[in-house]
Amino acid sequence: MDLASSAASVGSLAEPTRRALYAYVVASPTPVGREEAATALDLAPHTANFHLDKLVEAGLLATEYRRLGDRTGPGAGRPSKLYRRAEEPVAVSLPSRRYDLVGHILASGVDRAAGGGSLDAAIDEAATETGRAIGTEAAPGDLAAFVRVLAAQGFEPRVEGDTVLLANCPFDSLAKSHTELVCGLNRSFVQGVADGIGCDATARLEPEPGWCCVKARVSP
Secondary structure (H helix, E strand, C coil), X not given: CCHHHHHHHHHHHHCHHHHHHHHHHHHCCCCEEHHHHHHHCCCCHHHHHHHHHHHHHCCCEEEEEECCCCCCCCCCCCCEEEEEECCXXXXXXCCCCCHHHHHHHHHHHHHHHCCCCCHHHHHHHHHHHHHHHHHHCCXXXXXXXXXXXXXXXXXXEEEECCEEEXXXXXXXXXXXXXXXXXXXXXXXXXXXXXXXXXCCEEEEECCCCCCCCEEEEECC
C-alpha cells in the first residue's frame, strides 16, 4: 500500500464501533459472520454489516462465503458472508522504515552462508541482488527512474549536481545499533537498484550528519 492508502486504512479504526468489530474479528480463531459479531457487541445487524464492510473497503478485513452448520444440498440456505483479518499487512511509519526489507536481506544472507563461506560477503551479495531485482522491475535507464525507486523504498532521495543524497535511512534503528553491517548492506542495496535500472551510478559510504550513510555518484 502507498502512504495515503495505509493512512486511510489505519484511520478507519478511529471510529469506536469499527475498532471494536475489528478487534473481535481478529481475535476469533475462525471467520466471523455479521450476526455473530452483532450479538457479541450488542449491535443491530445492519450496523455491524455497515462497519464490517467499511473495514473490508479499508483493506483491514477480507471476506469469504460458506454455509454455516451441517446441512448441505437443497434447503441448506445461501452461504453466509464471513469476515476475517486481511492477509496484507497495514503499517504507517513517518519517516518511512523498511525493516521487512532489511530482514529479508539478512535472512537471505544467512541462507547463502549456511553452506560455508563468509557471512559478510553473503549478506553483501543478498543486498545487491535484492536491489537489482527491485530496480529491474522499474522503467530502465535513467536518473529519474533511479530516484523514483529509491523514493518508493523510503530513502527520500535528493539530487544535487551529480550526487544522489538520501535524506532518510529506512533501516534507521538497526543502522544505529549495527552501523557497519547495516550501512554496508545499504550501500550494496542502493548499488543493486542502480544496476537493475541501468543507471550509471556508483553507491559509496559517505556518512554525514542528518543524511543516510550512502551517497550515489552519477556518471555524466
